[in-house]
Amino acid sequence: MTRMATRTRRSERRRQVLTRERIIETAVELLDTTGADALTVRALTSRLATGPGAIYWHIGNMSELLEAATDAVVATALAPRSAEPAEPAGAGEAAATPQDEIRAAALGLFDAVTRHPWLAAQLAVQFTRNPWGPVTLRIFESIGRPVRALGVPRSEWFAVASTLVHYLLGATTQTSQNAAPLSAADRAAFLDTASRAWQELDPDDYPFVRAIAEQMRGHDDREQFLTGVDLVLTGITTLHPPTAPGSPAPAPERLAQKGRPAR
Amino acid sequence: MTRMATRTRRSERRRQVLTRERIIETAVELLDTTGADALTVRALTSRLATGPGAIYWHIGNMSELLEAATDAVVATALAPRSAEPAEPAGAGEAAATPQDEIRAAALGLFDAVTRHPWLAAQLAVQFTRNPWGPVTLRIFESIGRPVRALGVPRSEWFAVASTLVHYLLGATTQTSQNAAPLSAADRAAFLDTASRAWQELDPDDYPFVRAIAEQMRGHDDREQFLTGVDLVLTGITTLHPPTAPGSPAPAPERLAQKGRPAR
DNA sequence: CCAACTCTGGAACGGTACTCCATTGTGGAT
DNA sequence: ATCCACAATGGAGTACCGTTCCAGAGTTGG
Numbered sequence: 001m002t003r004m005a006t007r008t009r010r011s012e013r014r015r016q017v018l019t020r021e022r023i024i025e026t027a028v029e030l031l032d033t034t035g036a037d038a039l040t041v042r043a044l045t046s047r048l049a050t051g052p053g054a055i056y057w058h059i060g061n062m063s064e065l066l067e068a069a070t071d072a073v074v075a076t077a078l079a080p081r082s083a084e085p086a087e088p089a090g091a092g093e094a095a096a097t098p099q100d101e102i103r104a105a106a107l108g109l110f111d112a113v114t115r116h117p118w119l120a121a122q123l124a125v126q127f128t129r130n131p132w133g134p135v136t137l138r139i140f141e142s143i144g145r146p147v148r149a150l151g152v153p154r155s156e157w158f159a160v161a162s163t164l165v166h167y168l169l170g171a172t173t174q175t176s177q178n179a180a181p182l183s184a185a186d187r188a189a190f191l192d193t194a195s196r197a198w199q200e201l202d203p204d205d206y207p208f209v210r211a212i213a214e215q216m217r218g219h220d221d222r223e224q225f226l227t228g229v230d231l232v233l234t235g236i237t238t239l240h241p242p243t244a245p246g247s248p249a250p251a252p253e254r255l256a257q258k259g260r261p262a263r
Numbered sequence: 264m265t266r267m268a269t270r271t272r273r274s275e276r277r278r279q280v281l282t283r284e285r286i287i288e289t290a291v292e293l294l295d296t297t298g299a300d301a302l303t304v305r306a307l308t309s310r311l312a313t314g315p316g317a318i319y320w321h322i323g324n325m326s327e328l329l330e331a332a333t334d335a336v337v338a339t340a341l342a343p344r345s346a347e348p349a350e351p352a353g354a355g356e357a358a359a360t361p362q363d364e365i366r367a368a369a370l371g372l373f374d375a376v377t378r379h380p381w382l383a384a385q386l387a388v389q390f391t392r393n394p395w396g397p398v399t400l401r402i403f404e405s406i407g408r409p410v411r412a413l414g415v416p417r418s419e420w421f422a423v424a425s426t427l428v429h430y431l432l433g434a435t436t437q438t439s440q441n442a443a444p445l446s447a448a449d450r451a452a453f454l455d456t457a458s459r460a461w462q463e464l465d466p467d468d469y470p471f472v473r474a475i476a477e478q479m480r481g482h483d484d485r486e487q488f489l490t491g492v493d494l495v496l497t498g499i500t501t502l503h504p505p506t507a508p509g510s511p512a513p514a515p516e517r518l519a520q521k522g523r524p525a526r
Numbered sequence: 527c528c529a530a531c532t533c534t535g536g537a538a539c540g541g542t543a544c545t546c547c548a549t550t551g552t553g554g555a556t
Numbered sequence: 557a558t559c560c561a562c563a564a565t566g567g568a569g570t571a572c573c574g575t576t577c578c579a580g581a582g583t584t585g586g
């Protein structure tokens with residue numbers, strides 16, 4: 001517990017050289033530049049030119065700081081206008097389908113993970129240690145709102161949104177370059193050796209992995225991430241056809257995307 | 264690197280009181296009984312009545328041990344006959360659809376996570392730190408084989424299997440009781456307070472979460488996990504209709520399998 | 527019996543998160 | 557103007573972690 005809880009802002013008693021926000025901010029900086037392991041209280045104290053006591057007066061403990069940093073990054077990643085200021089000016093905009101909104105939120109998260117390599121591990125940790133913490137809630141809300149707009153029956157909102165969020169987190173957490181983002185060449189080399197290793201697995205134990213070794217060599221993470229999202233989306237619209245609530249058998253074609261030619 | 268790599272088994276020189284297997288075994292025990300944080304080399308040394316040197320002669324480092332422990336547990340979780348010895352005797356068995364196989368593997372993993380609360384966090388960590396490590400490979404193979412039998416076109420094997428695995432890992436990692444498995448009463452209390460907390464969120468920021476607070480109170484993790492699996496499965500069979508490549512509407516029941524009773 | 531080699535475990539080392547506490551600076555009351 | 561209560565600080569210290577070092581014990585082939 002941060003002792004700050006006791007009556008904040010009486011009137012800014014001291015000059016507040018060190019604020020919780022500033023700590024979180026430099027924590028994110030440290031994580032981005034020097035990597036996940038480099039975020040230590042020592043590193044923080046030296047970077048902020050202070051002592052541990054000062055930091056702990058503001059933040060309670062290390063996990064709390066990590067959670068706050070994660071939450072901050074996720075919040076900006078899911079903010080409406082994060083990725084594309086492409087739209088030239090004025091009024092286009094109106095035709096965003098719920099599918100598009102879901103894709104946008106998903107991509108926001110995905111791109112945030114590639115921008116902040118430490119984020120993948122942190123998301124995973126937050127998600128297991130505190131399954132309904134602020135980070136999860138934020139993501140849930142961003143995904144849930146369009147799910148509602150999809151026409152999914154109310155009784156299924158929770159289940160459907162959960163499924164999407166689960167896929168999303170599974171996919172984004174695997175897409176981590178734990179060190180600095182790899183160059184294209186490094187990535188190709190990595191995929192190459194991995195693919196080769198797969199082909200040398202025991203054919204009895206790993207027939208499937210061997211069979212897909214080749215196509216995994218050339219795959220694009222981001223593109224496939226979107227493929228997965230669309231797969232889940234079709235599952236949703238097939239099981240819960242949008243408009244007509246009474247129709248008994250889902251006619252799988254023709255609904256699903258009215259969205260757009262997919263990316 | 265474990266120095267063991269140099270010429271193992273010359274002739275069982277010594278009685279080998281301490282083996283790698285025994286270390287992994289007691290590591291799992293420790294994790295199961297005392298929790299994830301209690302697995303320290305000190306705890307291991309005292310439990311095995313030895314010193315750190317002995318342990319490090321066998322296992323290299325701590326992460327390697329954790330990976331090995333995770334792999335061991337996952338391996339047994341995905342083994343063919345894990346969950347249900349219900350079938351009385353002899354020949355029933357033949358009618359396992361690919362869908363059933365996928366559900367079986369998924370449930371195997373899910374139940375393993377509830378049995379070993381530390382597994383969720385470890386799966387997540389392995390998955391992010393070493394995206395194509397042995398654990399991932401094992402899961403991928405178990406899921407991929409039935410995907411093949413589903414009649415998915417070869418070019419989509421990788422993408423489809425990835426999507427399933429990602430959902431699966433996302434879902435299982437959220438389902439963790441980080442301490443010992445909760446009693447039914449504890450769980451109800453937890454869901455109750457969480458649900459109540461959600462209803463008190465800001466209506467402007469979290470309309471969706473507020474709306475589903477009620478239905479999340481009564482949800483069953485395992486059941487919903489299966490709902491999610493089926494959602495993804497219908498997505499797959501809708502986008503890649505099983506048998507006849509030309510037939511427009513898939514009749515989701517009855518199709519696929521000509522596979523075999525697996526392994 | 528010796529020599530070689532596998533395997534052991536106690537005693538360190540460097541690093542971590544975190545706590546304790548004397549001290550500083552400030553605003554409000556007197 | 558003075559003093560005081562107290563938010564805020566940072567240095568020194570604690571307890572524990574993973575890991576390394578190394579002297580030796582145990583076993584086997586020569």
